[in-house]
Amino acid sequence: MERLGVGWLEDPLPPEDLGGYAALCSALDLPIASGETECTRWQFHEKLRRRAADVILPDICRAGGISEGRKIAMVADLFNVPWCAHVSMGSSIHVAAALHLAASTPNFLICEYRGPERPNPLGDALLQAPIHYEAGQLQVPQGPGLGIEFDDDALAAHSMDAYTPVN
Structure with a gap:
């Protein structure tokens, strides 16, 4: 796979199979990336302690937000593992939060991004201006908070007036 330019093998096993992940990491030169389903720094710590990932993939919306994401990145940094x-x-919103976290951690490697040729139709439509992407790089949004501003008209167009529970 390395000859084909594959950068890593992502989540090739069930997330709870730490022994299998450790064996793959030990046996292959191709990096093993894992962790998009992990939710806490303790889960990542155990994965890293067992050398069951060469790159970790925290999803900050699933793993406790920016504060917990930073703790996860720092745990990975202790093991000299990028994220x-x-x-x-x-x-x-998710991308902006991830970019701010990335800019504040020394072991950040790369951010998944669909690119301007495949925008997220709902997420991008809710902003006054999209996140700036050029030549394969995303710029960290500047300004207060996450550095993004919502388009109030777009939000209103996608909002529901009331929630009706289903019996």
Whole structure:
């Protein structure tokens, strides 16, 4: 796979199979990336302690937000392991939060991003301006908070007036 330019093998086993992940990491030169389903720094610590990932993939929307994401990144840094921001289908809000976290951690490697040719239709439509992407790089949004501003009209167009429970 390395000859084909594959950067890593992502989540090839069930997340609870730490022994299998450790064996793959030991046996292969191709990095093993894992962790998009992990939710706490303690789960990542155990994975890293057992050398069951060469790259971790925390999803900060699933793993406790920016504060917990930073703790996860620091745990990985203790093991000299880089992290990739797992945002895949995430909205621009998710991407903006991940970029701010990435800019504040020394072991950040790469951020998943669909690119301007495949924008997230809902997430990108809710912002006044999309996150700036050029030549394969995303810029950390500037300004207060996450550095993004919502388009109030777009939010209103996608909002529901009331919630009706289903019996």
